[in-house]
Amino acid sequence: MAEALESKSPQSQLRALNAALTDGRFVSVRKMLHELPASDVALILESSPTKTRDELWELIDGDFHGDILEELSEDVRNGIISKMVPEKVVDALEEMDTDDLAETLSSLPEEVLQGILESMDAQDRVRAEQAMSYGEETAGFIMNTDTITLRPDVTVDVVLRYLRLKGDLPENTDTFYVVNRTDNLVGLVPVARLLTADPDDTVSEVMDDDPEAIPVNMPDDEVASLFERYNWLSAPVIDDKQRLVGRITIDDVVDIIREDAEHSMMSMAGLDDEEDTFAPVWQSTQRRSVWLAVNLVTALMAAAVSDLFEDTLSEMAVLAILNTIVPSMGGVAGNQTLTLVIRGMALGHVNGSNARWLVSKELAIGLLNGVIWAALIATVIGLWKQDLMLGVVIAFAMMVNLIAAALSGATLPMIMKRLKIDPALAGSVILTTITDVVGIFAFLGTATLLLT
Amino acid sequence: MAEALESKSPQSQLRALNAALTDGRFVSVRKMLHELPASDVALILESSPTKTRDELWELIDGDFHGDILEELSEDVRNGIISKMVPEKVVDALEEMDTDDLAETLSSLPEEVLQGILESMDAQDRVRAEQAMSYGEETAGFIMNTDTITLRPDVTVDVVLRYLRLKGDLPENTDTFYVVNRTDNLVGLVPVARLLTADPDDTVSEVMDDDPEAIPVNMPDDEVASLFERYNWLSAPVIDDKQRLVGRITIDDVVDIIREDAEHSMMSMAGLDDEEDTFAPVWQSTQRRSVWLAVNLVTALMAAAVSDLFEDTLSEMAVLAILNTIVPSMGGVAGNQTLTLVIRGMALGHVNGSNARWLVSKELAIGLLNGVIWAALIATVIGLWKQDLMLGVVIAFAMMVNLIAAALSGATLPMIMKRLKIDPALAGSVILTTITDVVGIFAFLGTATLLLT
Numbered sequence: 001m002a003e004a005l006e007s008k009s010p011q012s013q014l015r016a017l018n019a020a021l022t023d024g025r026f027v028s029v030r031k032m033l034h035e036l037p038a039s040d041v042a043l044i045l046e047s048s049p050t051k052t053r054d055e056l057w058e059l060i061d062g063d064f065h066g067d068i069l070e071e072l073s074e075d076v077r078n079g080i081i082s083k084m085v086p087e088k089v090v091d092a093l094e095e096m097d098t099d100d101l102a103e104t105l106s107s108l109p110e111e112v113l114q115g116i117l118e119s120m121d122a123q124d125r126v127r128a129e130q131a132m133s134y135g136e137e138t139a140g141f142i143m144n145t146d147t148i149t150l151r152p153d154v155t156v157d158v159v160l161r162y163l164r165l166k167g168d169l170p171e172n173t174d175t176f177y178v179v180n181r182t183d184n185l186v187g188l189v190p191v192a193r194l195l196t197a198d199p200d201d202t203v204s205e206v207m208d209d210d211p212e213a214i215p216v217n218m219p220d221d222e223v224a225s226l227f228e229r230y231n232w233l234s235a236p237v238i239d240d241k242q243r244l245v246g247r248i249t250i251d252d253v254v255d256i257i258r259e260d261a262e263h264s265m266m267s268m269a270g271l272d273d274e275e276d277t278f279a280p281v282w283q284s285t286q287r288r289s290v291w292l293a294v295n296l297v298t299a300l301m302a303a304a305v306s307d308l309f310e311d312t313l314s315e316m317a318v319l320a321i322l323n324t325i326v327p328s329m330g331g332v333a334g335n336q337t338l339t340l341v342i343r344g345m346a347l348g349h350v351n352g353s354n355a356r357w358l359v360s361k362e363l364a365i366g367l368l369n370g371v372i373w374a375a376l377i378a379t380v381i382g383l384w385k386q387d388l389m390l391g392v393v394i395a396f397a398m399m400v401n402l403i404a405a406a407l408s409g410a411t412l413p414m415i416m417k418r419l420k421i422d423p424a425l426a427g428s429v430i431l432t433t434i435t436d437v438v439g440i441f442a443f444l445g446t447a448t449l450l451l452t
Numbered sequence: 453m454a455e456a457l458e459s460k461s462p463q464s465q466l467r468a469l470n471a472a473l474t475d476g477r478f479v480s481v482r483k484m485l486h487e488l489p490a491s492d493v494a495l496i497l498e499s500s501p502t503k504t505r506d507e508l509w510e511l512i513d514g515d516f517h518g519d520i521l522e523e524l525s526e527d528v529r530n531g532i533i534s535k536m537v538p539e540k541v542v543d544a545l546e547e548m549d550t551d552d553l554a555e556t557l558s559s560l561p562e563e564v565l566q567g568i569l570e571s572m573d574a575q576d577r578v579r580a581e582q583a584m585s586y587g588e589e590t591a592g593f594i595m596n597t598d599t600i601t602l603r604p605d606v607t608v609d610v611v612l613r614y615l616r617l618k619g620d621l622p623e624n625t626d627t628f629y630v631v632n633r634t635d636n637l638v639g640l641v642p643v644a645r646l647l648t649a650d651p652d653d654t655v656s657e658v659m660d661d662d663p664e665a666i667p668v669n670m671p672d673d674e675v676a677s678l679f680e681r682y683n684w685l686s687a688p689v690i691d692d693k694q695r696l697v698g699r700i701t702i703d704d705v706v707d708i709i710r711e712d713a714e715h716s717m718m719s720m721a722g723l724d725d726e727e728d729t730f731a732p733v734w735q736s737t738q739r740r741s742v743w744l745a746v747n748l749v750t751a752l753m754a755a756a757v758s759d760l761f762e763d764t765l766s767e768m769a770v771l772a773i774l775n776t777i778v779p780s781m782g783g784v785a786g787n788q789t790l791t792l793v794i795r796g797m798a799l800g801h802v803n804g805s806n807a808r809w810l811v812s813k814e815l816a817i818g819l820l821n822g823v824i825w826a827a828l829i830a831t832v833i834g835l836w837k838q839d840l841m842l843g844v845v846i847a848f849a850m851m852v853n854l855i856a857a858a859l860s861g862a863t864l865p866m867i868m869k870r871l872k873i874d875p876a877l878a879g880s881v882i883l884t885t886i887t888d889v890v891g892i893f894a895f896l897g898t899a900t901l902l903l904t
Contacts, residue, residue, distance in 0.1 A: 014806075015804070039681045047806055049813070164649075164650070169644045174643075174644075191626075195647065196618065196619055229491045230489065233702065233703075250685065250703075254702070254706060258709055265716050265791060266791060268717065269790075269791035269792075270784070277795075277810065285817050288788050288821070291788065292785060292821065296828070299776060299780040302780075307773045311769075313765075313769040314766070317763075317765040317766030320765045320772030321765065324755060324779070325751040325752065325755055327776070328747060328751040328754075329747060332722070332747040333740070336721050339718065340727065343718065350499070350729065352467070353467045357501050361736075364733045368733065369737060369744065372741065373748065380752065
């Protein structure tokens with residue numbers, strides 16, 4: 001009878017494995033690893049520090065290497081492959097589907113890739129080079145070539161007999177493709193349709209004869225959004241001469257959807273999407289330092305603005321105390337707008353025809369926010385520091401900065417997209433620079449004019 | 453022949469629609485809307501300001517309402533439904549699958565929902581209440597009940613004849629479910645298997661007899677990660693008595709995967725996932741103000757820490773100028789760690805067995821970062837302000853704060869998860885509070901001790 005998946009937790013498996021590994025019970029570790037599905041072993045490897053990861057990998061039989069490599073994230077996979085002898089890598093790659101082969105090979109560092117290609121025999125090398133021949137992040141790169149094609153003029157009965165003879169179908173086959181003599185795609189037959197069709201009908205009578213197909217060079221994020229939009233499970237891929245070259249299945253697209261959605265979050269924190277949580281300390285430190293360097297420059301710029309008002313600051317220490325409030329509120333409000341616009345662009349909601357409307361909307365919010373928070377901060381500071389004029393100054397600065405924040409949060413992603421810069425990566429740091437500089441300038445500048 | 457999808461852009465359609473709407477060419481707007489697939493109309497509605505959205509909705513024929521509502525995001529859908537008369541809503545809901553019905557109804561405000569339920573006839577009301585009977589965000593909530601079940605003892609030939617008689621199969625049917633007399637799930641038959649099987653075999657001979665099934669009360673994010681992990685296209689759902697109650701298909705799971713991945717990014721900016729980019733100004737202002745209020749408290753706390761050092765600040769204005777650098781660097785470094793750990797937890801990589809290892813790794817990065825950026829900032833400030841001792845003070849504060857940032861970035865998400873608080877929502881604001889307070893305290897405190 002059916003077995004309910006009590007969300008079989010790889011966590012508990014990981015704990016058991018770690019205990020066995022620490023005790024040196026390598027035989028049972030080996031046994032445990034071989035009994036798990038490849039995707040679970042991959043998750044366990046990804047959840048382990050590099051040292052444990054290498055030890056575990058050594059214990060896994062070479063026959064399983066290919067399946068597990070397929071499931072690993074880029075960083076982790078590259079780390080493991082770089083430590084394997086090229087011949088073993090070649091063995092592991094032999095069983096891979098074209099799309100996984102293309103992804104695995106093209107993410108490798110150049111010198112490792114060369115070593116592997118040199119260890120391949122001529123036939124494998126041709127297959128590998130063909131898999132990599134389509135640009136990364138295109139439909140051709142993520143497609144599989146294991147399509148089942150039918151001719152339009154044969155009967156359903158003949159097809160059924162052919163399939164029975166053939167036995168197993170490729171994984172996730174939900175559609176057969178109908179092609180003419182020159183391999184042009186002329187129709188689709190869903191698998192379920194063959195079951196319900198009259199055996200005497202010809203393929204051309206039961207097929208959908210107006211198939212929509214993905215051009216082989218379409219960017220993969222557009223492919224993903226078509227799958228999402230039309231709830232496809234698979235789609236045919238054609239070259240520029242309308243010839244069928246492969247198919248894309250939803251399981252490959254799911255990875256792209258997750259990666260795209262994660263990309264913005266990781267980029268906004270200045271992280272690489274593929275960053276391995278368990279990478280060695282030095283590697284992680286290097287990767288993250290770029291972002292800290294950029295931020296140091298930003299922080300120094302803000303300090304330089306404060307520096308312009310050194311006299312005012314030395315006269316009134318209270319300004320120094322309150323100097324961080326206005327920039328901080330601007331940063332938060334601006335980041336809200338920025339995040340919303342970046343997501344709206346990713347979902348295809350924000351575009352030329354409504355951009356102006358959106359900017360005015362965000363500006364209106366900025367104004368409204370400005371009034372609300374200016375009134376509030378004026379009250380708080382007026383009461384805390386018993387200084388009405390100080391309250392007025394900070395209120396004015398708050399208003400100016402929240403409007404600047406809304407304006408930059410809404411327009412920055414649009415400007416950057418036009419300049420072909422990733423808004424998620426650079427947007428947040430530019431925005432913070434603007435809100436810091438405007439906030440400090442407005443606060444200390446007004447204070448210098450009105451209070452000294 | 454196949455038609456290559458030149459990523460048919462809803463943007464250009466939107467522009468054409470807007471032009472027609474402005475010119476008052478309502479008949480052509482209507483025609484354009486009815487020629488597009490429901491998902492494209494949904495995208496167009498989501499990309500329009502509320503006023504345009506309402507005008508467009510008025511022009512769409514009631515027959516299409518259900519299909520379009522299914523595709524809309526929660527906020528936009530609720531806005532439209534709230535303005536419709538309940539009877540029209542009931543008509544639109546009639547054609548919906550159980551999972552879409554459940555989602556649509558349970559996200560509605562209570563009073564709107566009541567109005568709709570009251571307008572339904574008894575049969576529809578039972579169906580609606582049943583759809584909503586499973587907890588939101590569970591397998592039961594996202595499943596569909598349109599399964600095709602087979603008996604184990606009939607032959608493949610009988611099944612084929614039955615299917616031919618039945619004609620169309622439910623959308624995305626890739627598996628038939630085998631149940632016994634008490635509706636217990638005993639096996640699975642992939643659709644493609646029936647094509648290649650011997651017609652004289654019985655169903656029990658061709659089925660997978662060890663099916664894995666999802667318990668009806670499993671949280672939907674666990675369902676999504678199972679689909680991702682095992683590359684499933686669909687999965688059966690069973691109740692606590694092992695009875696088949698429905699099936700979940702990948703297209704429903706894709707939405708959950710995207711929403712989960714987006715959730716963290718939106719939460720970290722203090723936004724609601726479902727926030728409608730084109731909502732009215734006042735509604736957006738209210739929603740975002742909670743986060744600004746929280747941040748104001750944080751900023752005031754930081755100011756209160758600076759306030760402790762008023763004398764030092766009034767003595768040395770240069771400290772006021774540099775006071776933002778250390779907190780800012782701590783915030784950025786801490787947010788990197790926080791984002792990485794939150795993503796690691798979402799992917800299931802971070803758990804009890806490796807948490808300690810991860811915290812020590814991040815601490816090591818914090819230390820290393822501390823040394824690097826302390827040295828750098830000491831040099832910059834030493835040269836800029838020609839004050840060696842000032843360089844030493846800021847270097848020390850930087851070191852302390854980067855270590856505090858690493859420690860809180862790594863531990864906060866784990867602590868919050870244990871307390872059942874969403875780390876993405878509250879993590880970032882708590883972290884910034886910590887890095888602000890520690891940074892200011894370390895900088896001004898050391899300065900007070902060493903420089904005055």
